[in-house]
Amino acid sequence: MEFKVLKKDSQTKARIGEIITLHGKVQTPCFMPVATLANVKTLTSEDLKEIGVEMIITNAYHLYLKPGVEVIENIGGIHKFMNWEKPIVTDSGGFQIFSLEEVKIEQDGAIFKSKLDGSTHFITPEKSIEIQEKIGADIIMCFDYCPKNWANYEEVKTSVELTINWAKRCKESQKKENQELFGIIQGGIYKELREKCIDELEKINFSGYGFGGLSIGEPYQETIRITEYIIKNLPEKKLRYFMGIGMPLQILELVEMGIDLFDCGIVTHIARTGSTLTSKGKINIKAGKYKDDFSPLDPECDCFVCRNYTRSYIRHLINTKEITGLRLNSYHNVYFMIKFMEKVRRKINDGEFKNFKEEIENEWKRKME
Amino acid sequence: MEFKVLKKDSQTKARIGEIITLHGKVQTPCFMPVATLANVKTLTSEDLKEIGVEMIITNAYHLYLKPGVEVIENIGGIHKFMNWEKPIVTDSGGFQIFSLEEVKIEQDGAIFKSKLDGSTHFITPEKSIEIQEKIGADIIMCFDYCPKNWANYEEVKTSVELTINWAKRCKESQKKENQELFGIIQGGIYKELREKCIDELEKINFSGYGFGGLSIGEPYQETIRITEYIIKNLPEKKLRYFMGIGMPLQILELVEMGIDLFDCGIVTHIARTGSTLTSKGKINIKAGKYKDDFSPLDPECDCFVCRNYTRSYIRHLINTKEITGLRLNSYHNVYFMIKFMEKVRRKINDGEFKNFKEEIENEWKRKME
Numbered sequence: 001m002e003f004k005v006l007k008k009d010s011q012t013k014a015r016i017g018e019i020i021t022l023h024g025k026v027q028t029p030c031f032m033p034v035a036t037l038a039n040v041k042t043l044t045s046e047d048l049k050e051i052g053v054e055m056i057i058t059n060a061y062h063l064y065l066k067p068g069v070e071v072i073e074n075i076g077g078i079h080k081f082m083n084w085e086k087p088i089v090t091d092s093g094g095f096q097i098f099s100l101e102e103v104k105i106e107q108d109g110a111i112f113k114s115k116l117d118g119s120t121h122f123i124t125p126e127k128s129i130e131i132q133e134k135i136g137a138d139i140i141m142c143f144d145y146c147p148k149n150w151a152n153y154e155e156v157k158t159s160v161e162l163t164i165n166w167a168k169r170c171k172e173s174q175k176k177e178n179q180e181l182f183g184i185i186q187g188g189i190y191k192e193l194r195e196k197c198i199d200e201l202e203k204i205n206f207s208g209y210g211f212g213g214l215s216i217g218e219p220y221q222e223t224i225r226i227t228e229y230i231i232k233n234l235p236e237k238k239l240r241y242f243m244g245i246g247m248p249l250q251i252l253e254l255v256e257m258g259i260d261l262f263d264c265g266i267v268t269h270i271a272r273t274g275s276t277l278t279s280k281g282k283i284n285i286k287a288g289k290y291k292d293d294f295s296p297l298d299p300e301c302d303c304f305v306c307r308n309y310t311r312s313y314i315r316h317l318i319n320t321k322e323i324t325g326l327r328l329n330s331y332h333n334v335y336f337m338i339k340f341m342e343k344v345r346r347k348i349n350d351g352e353f354k355n356f357k358e359e360i361e362n363e364w365k366r367k368m369e
Numbered sequence: 370m371e372f373k374v375l376k377k378d379s380q381t382k383a384r385i386g387e388i389i390t391l392h393g394k395v396q397t398p399c400f401m402p403v404a405t406l407a408n409v410k411t412l413t414s415e416d417l418k419e420i421g422v423e424m425i426i427t428n429a430y431h432l433y434l435k436p437g438v439e440v441i442e443n444i445g446g447i448h449k450f451m452n453w454e455k456p457i458v459t460d461s462g463g464f465q466i467f468s469l470e471e472v473k474i475e476q477d478g479a480i481f482k483s484k485l486d487g488s489t490h491f492i493t494p495e496k497s498i499e500i501q502e503k504i505g506a507d508i509i510m511c512f513d514y515c516p517k518n519w520a521n522y523e524e525v526k527t528s529v530e531l532t533i534n535w536a537k538r539c540k541e542s543q544k545k546e547n548q549e550l551f552g553i554i555q556g557g558i559y560k561e562l563r564e565k566c567i568d569e570l571e572k573i574n575f576s577g578y579g580f581g582g583l584s585i586g587e588p589y590q591e592t593i594r595i596t597e598y599i600i601k602n603l604p605e606k607k608l609r610y611f612m613g614i615g616m617p618l619q620i621l622e623l624v625e626m627g628i629d630l631f632d633c634g635i636v637t638h639i640a641r642t643g644s645t646l647t648s649k650g651k652i653n654i655k656a657g658k659y660k661d662d663f664s665p666l667d668p669e670c671d672c673f674v675c676r677n678y679t680r681s682y683i684r685h686l687i688n689t690k691e692i693t694g695l696r697l698n699s700y701h702n703v704y705f706m707i708k709f710m711e712k713v714r715r716k717i718n719d720g721e722f723k724n725f726k727e728e729i730e731n732e733w734k735r736k737m738e
Binding site for chain 1: 406407408410411412413414415435436437439440443444450451452660661663673677678679681682684685686688689691692693694695696697
């Protein structure tokens, strides 16, 4: 994998870049739809291709439990399994494992019980790499330890120590050469812990970093403060991946600070609960006022759904629990995000990002539903 | 609407024909996917077009409750509402109404409580036609009364009397000329009641007839016996629509007897519970033996799903409750039925229907899962 910064904004820290993988190029800042179980919920790989998605993220922990990594290895990897030929990232699933109720952390790894069948599993950094190598994504993530209590200094300190130690072991256990391993930075809201984590991970020398342990309950101002601090302490050429965010307004803020990569399950999650992203803000398509609204979900959108179906029809489908409604709304929301990111990159390229950000913020904040 | 019988089989009573509507031609014997709420569950109208579906059926009663017929009227009819330009049938919904627990039958119509909000509704034959005219399908059905107890002679007799009376009123209240009204034949398992119903409906003179009150609990031999009897008593040029059936083996049997039109929600229903139709019979795609099966759902199928996805992947999606799994399996099952009907028509045309029927029956019965 190669990552190049192509242009930097003069007014902000925003930048555009390019990731080159064996499965194709990805333009940054990039939004990755989430395919937790090897599928972006309600959509096919053909849908994603048609939408213009460049990279998706799936979850090693979830795939390890179901269908089991051997199945994916047997068919020749995740790209073949889900019929998606473009770049893929696997999250190691550390975050999901440490969110479980029944989990025990040891120096060597994590012991947990599967929620699916109660079976016990022991995941070490080496095991996590083995799993991710069998899955075969283009970019894989270190097995890190994300603390449950963001405000507990001792727990965060332990998480940083384990995360560094595990990152080394992840790097050393890598056998395949065609996968790029990213580090994950922990350290909570404590600058000195973040700095230590960055320093040690930089000694191992990853080409990209996940920003971990953020947006897990801490005040938003802290998220911003720590994100800025991490970016300041990272070499410019390293790819910056803010994990688990975000919606358009969050993305604008983080792009402005210099983030390159995003993933967020909320975009498709809210689609299934009836929220639609539009150029004028988020709307609740289930509302009565759309009953006779025969305009598209977003009049400024040219996606397959907006060209063919009305708000009235999609409202009807979602309100009557028709799966097709969830699918049409998901398709549109993902399309919206991909077009939104294209615009973000164009605006950075044209030196108009700062104005664009303000315009969108004003538009969206005026029309909050 | 025009219906022409194009060719009759020499060995059986099977026949091929053509329905010509304002929205295009339909070849018979035809299988209509069920779009109860103006949507074939999990599929878009584009999917149906791609599959080669020629006609679908939706339900006036369900659409009357949600989204309300005015919404559909306001956008200019059901074709526009669901973005489907080919022929559409509306079932009047009599069957659904009389299946409710809280329903009262009067000479004038049916009073029932909506399951959605408890509101009270009174549907008369005139009201049913008004609803179906607002919806605007190409073929609409008389508001009939299907008895709950198929074995109760008195109830069946009443149902025939009301059905005849209501059929007259339906015909008289029709205001639109571009919709074809079909009668529905009741009479349970009693030949004399069936005959009376046919005679009276024929006096009103419909161009097609729904076979009602069958497959509602009576022994299968009775279904067959009565179906044969109805066909014998109907003029050959009238279209014969067996309502609510069927799966491939049932269709073969009914086509052999001379049925032209079918609808069946089971094909998509079982798709969502994990049953897949294949040229070798029905399989349960959730079964463990398909875990590492990287062949298509049906190796003899060339549909979009079979060209791009494996049994292993679709099994994984359905077992993890991913909506995309339901969608892929539904797409395939509907495609299977459409191709199956094409083959049925070709075999009738080539004088090979009887052999074909035997082959399929042997194949499917050998491989029952």
